[in-house]
Amino acid sequence: MQDYQSQKPIVLDILDSHQVMPGNLLPILHGIQDTLGYIPPSAIEDIAKALYLSKAEVHGVISFYHYFRTTPPGKHTIRICRAESCQAMNGKALENHAKKTLGIDFHETTPDEQFSLEAVYCLGNCACSPSITVDDEVYGRVTPEKFDQLIAACKGTK
Amino acid sequence: MARLFISRDSTALSLGADNVANAIKQQADSKGLNVEIVRNGSRGLFWLEPLVEVETAQGRVAYGPVQVEDIASLLDGGLLDGTQHPLCLGNIEEHPFFKNQHRLTFARVGLTDPVNIEDYIAHDGYQGLKNALNLQPADIVKHVTDSGLRGRGGAAFPTGIKWNTVLNAPADQKYIVCNADEGDSGTFSDRMIMEGDPFVLIEGMTIAGLAVGATQGYIYLRIEYPHAKIALNQAIESAYQQGYLGDNIQGSGKTFHLEVRSGAGAYVCGEETSLLESLEGKRGLVRFKPPLPAIVGLFGKPTIVNNVISLASVPIIMDKGGDYYRDYGMGRSRGTLPLQIAGNIKYPGLFEVAFGMTLREILYDYCGGSASGRPIRAVQVGGPLGAYMPESQFDTPLDYEAFAAIGAVLGHGGMVVHDDTTNLADMARYAMEFCVEESCGKCTPCRIGSVRGVEVIDRIIDNVDKTKNTELLRDLCDTMLCGSLCAMGGMTPYPVLSALNHFPEDFGIETSKA
Numbered sequence: 045m046q047d048y049q050s051q052k053p054i055v056l057d058i059l060d061s062h063q064v065m066p067g068n069l070l071p072i073l074h075g076i077q078d079t080l081g082y083i084p085p086s087a088i089e090d091i092a093k094a095l096y097l098s099k100a101e102v103h104g105v106i107s108f109y110h111y112f113r114t115t116p117p118g119k120h121t122i123r124i125c126r127a128e129s130c131q132a133m134n135g136k137a138l139e140n141h142a143k144k145t146l147g148i149d150f151h152e153t154t155p156d157e158q159f160s161l162e163a164v165y166c167l168g169n170c171a172c173s174p175s176i177t178v179d180d181e182v183y184g185r186v187t188p189e190k191f192d193q194l195i196a197a198c199k200g201t202k
Numbered sequence: 203m204a205r206l207f208i209s210r211d212s213t214a215l216s217l218g219a220d221n222v223a224n225a226i227k228q229q230a231d232s233k234g235l236n237v238e239i240v241r242n243g244s245r246g247l248f249w250l251e252p253l254v255e256v257e258t259a260q261g262r263v264a265y266g267p268v269q270v271e272d273i274a275s276l277l278d279g280g281l282l283d284g285t286q287h288p289l290c291l292g293n294i295e296e297h298p299f300f301k302n303q304h305r306l307t308f309a310r311v312g313l314t315d316p317v318n319i320e321d322y323i324a325h326d327g328y329q330g331l332k333n334a335l336n337l338q339p340a341d342i343v344k345h346v347t348d349s350g351l352r353g354r355g356g357a358a359f360p361t362g363i364k365w366n367t368v369l370n371a372p373a374d375q376k377y378i379v380c381n382a383d384e385g386d387s388g389t390f391s392d393r394m395i396m397e398g399d400p401f402v403l404i405e406g407m408t409i410a411g412l413a414v415g416a417t418q419g420y421i422y423l424r425i426e427y428p429h430a431k432i433a434l435n436q437a438i439e440s441a442y443q444q445g446y447l448g449d450n451i452q453g454s455g456k457t458f459h460l461e462v463r464s465g466a467g468a469y470v471c472g473e474e475t476s477l478l479e480s481l482e483g484k485r486g487l488v489r490f491k492p493p494l495p496a497i498v499g500l501f502g503k504p505t506i507v508n509n510v511i512s513l514a515s516v517p518i519i520m521d522k523g524g525d526y527y528r529d530y531g532m533g534r535s536r537g538t539l540p541l542q543i544a545g546n547i548k549y550p551g552l553f554e555v556a557f558g559m560t561l562r563e564i565l566y567d568y569c570g571g572s573a574s575g576r577p578i579r580a581v582q583v584g585g586p587l588g589a590y591m592p593e594s595q596f597d598t599p600l601d602y603e604a605f606a607a608i609g610a611v612l613g614h615g616g617m618v619v620h621d622d623t624t625n626l627a628d629m630a631r632y633a634m635e636f637c638v639e640e641s642c643g644k645c646t647p648c649r650i651g652s653v654r655g656v657e658v659i660d661r662i663i664d665n666v667d668k669t670k671n672t673e674l675l676r677d678l679c680d681t682m683l684c685g686s687l688c689a690m691g692g693m694t695p696y697p698v699l700s701a702l703n704h705f706p707e708d709f710g711i712e713t714s715k716a
Binding site: 067071073108109111130131133170172173175180182183 | 211212215216217249250384385386387388389390392393425426427429463464465466467468471480481482483484485486501542543545546550551552573582586616618619620621624629632636639640642709
């Protein structure tokens with residue numbers, strides 16, 4: 045994990061630019077995660093101080109939302125949809141294949157730090173289930189073979 | 203110069219629309235052919251995406267589904283002139299799936315360039331706002347009330363009544379909040395509007411602002427929709443530049459500001475009070491009601507919280523009048539509903555139609571039955587909190603009251619189709635598991651009931667004291683239905699009980715039909 049001292053100026057910058065925004069905590073957390081890839085636990089104190097909140101309140105918000113993470117993600121984040129439409133199209137088999145291929149469960153990162161695997165409940169791509177995202181791209185009608193191709197393509201861009 | 207249309211809709215992108223657009227541009231360039239590619243919304247016939255449409259003197263000619271390897275033959279065969287090819291579909295608006303729709307809210311989706319405000323205006327955009335600017339707030343609300351529009355997010359509460367409450371609530375500041383946290387599986391109409399015609403939502407929210415005296419709007423958009431965020435922000439910027447948002451809308455002296463806020467992957471934030479908490483920067487805990495958000499909403503001020511489709515239906519109501527919209531539909535379900543047909547279905551897509559069509563018509567006449575070719579066993583309508591409907595209920599007309607009468611939920615019109623390989627006991631278990639995962643934790647029936655629900659269903663499946671545990675499950679469902687604060691815990695019993703009642707054999711329960 046990176047040293048927080050090198051991340052701190054970025055966090056303070058983001059806090060500064062959201063100072064006057066009403067309801068600014070989520071936008072701030074998004075800003076930090078977009079920039080650093082996660083919310084460093086040490087940032088919580090700075091956030092709390094800037095917003096006049098307790099550390100517990102900030103931690104409570106971070107932990108409430110599935111999307112926010114406090115550990116660095118792998119180089120690529122793969123999200124697999126677990127919702128009904130994808131289940132109706134063998135999403136469960138795809139989920140098992142992905143876990144087996146990557147050797148990790150949901151919310152885990154491969155030891156080589158290449159891939160993080162997350163569950164997601166609907167990507168709005170239900171007309172072409174099952175769906176996954178690789179980083180910011182959505183893929184529809186994903187078979188285990190197509191999953192392997194997408195993983196191979198990620199590895200090709202190491 | 204040839205003008206082509208290739209969708210920027212997420213689903214089209216998930217099937218390779220970007221690659222197709224890039225390859226056409228590249229190959230046309232290398233042949234010295236001059237092409238302009240417009241990235242439009244999707245027509246909603248998703249089995250034909252990526253769809254390529256070309257503008258010709260006889261109208262648009264469509265080709266699909268197009269893959270990169272088809273492009274050389276398409277260009278050689280005269281794609282740019284709209285000539286015949288095995289992938290040629292003719293005019294997509296003449297396709298039976300499209301032709302038999304009533305496209306009111308989705309009139310422009312797939313037709314226009316979604317982020318081009320001139321294109322929006324050229325296709326009747328901002329006519330509704332123009333009319334609204336000449337009306338008193340109460341008259342705008344009256345039009346919406348007269349239209350019979352009910353909340354399209356699922357709860358079907360009359361939109362006009364909600365607006366009237368906010369109009370009559372005195373306050374120094376009011377808000378318009380768009381619920382764009384479309385978290386239900388089997389739904390994508392909100393996303394298609396935001397990606398395919400974002401201006402219609404912006405216009406609808408602006409009219410709502412004028413109607414109740416709100417000067418600030420927020421679109422609470424789920425984080426899973428990055429392409430919608432891009433399209434919305436492009437459209438909002440352009441609306442500001444052209445004076446359709448800001449401090450002096452079209453010289454009227456009226457003010458309306460609009461901003462997109464991202465959610466963070468919490469399903470419960472689709473519940474309006476949880477959404478407001480989230481917008482305020484807090485955990486998405488559901489609030490007690492009353493007070494209603496219309497009286498004490500965002501930051502404690504009177505607030506309209508409406509779903510994307512509800513707000514996006516307002517411009518056509520204000521353009522053509524409440525009566526025009528109300529003339530579609532049946533009973534107390536007026537206007538149109540954009541059906542979203544997904545899961546195991548041969549021709550999945552978006553089908554906007556007046557209320558009244560039956561489930562069977564849409565599933566078999568337009569969507570071609572299951573994708574697997576096996577019999578359709580169950581359809582879950584209305585999202586993860588909607589009931590599983592067996593074949594015997596497929597003749598139910600799409601109408602809020604007709605669905606409610608049989609213990610089902612029409613909701614937002616999203617439907618997920620399952621063939622006969624689906625085990626409904628597994629789906630009932632999943633419904634409880636989903637509630638465990640997504641409960642906000644504020645009320646006990648939802649927070650703990652869902653955990654106990656998974657355990658009880660497991661025992662039924664494992665054949666442990668089956669009769670006793672089935673009774674216990676029904677009792678637990680009753681507690682959740684009656685005792686939960688919001689629909690998360692309150693409606694999780696719908697899929698569970700419908701699975702148990704209509705498919706007891708999946709729970710290993712023998713039906714005594716003797």
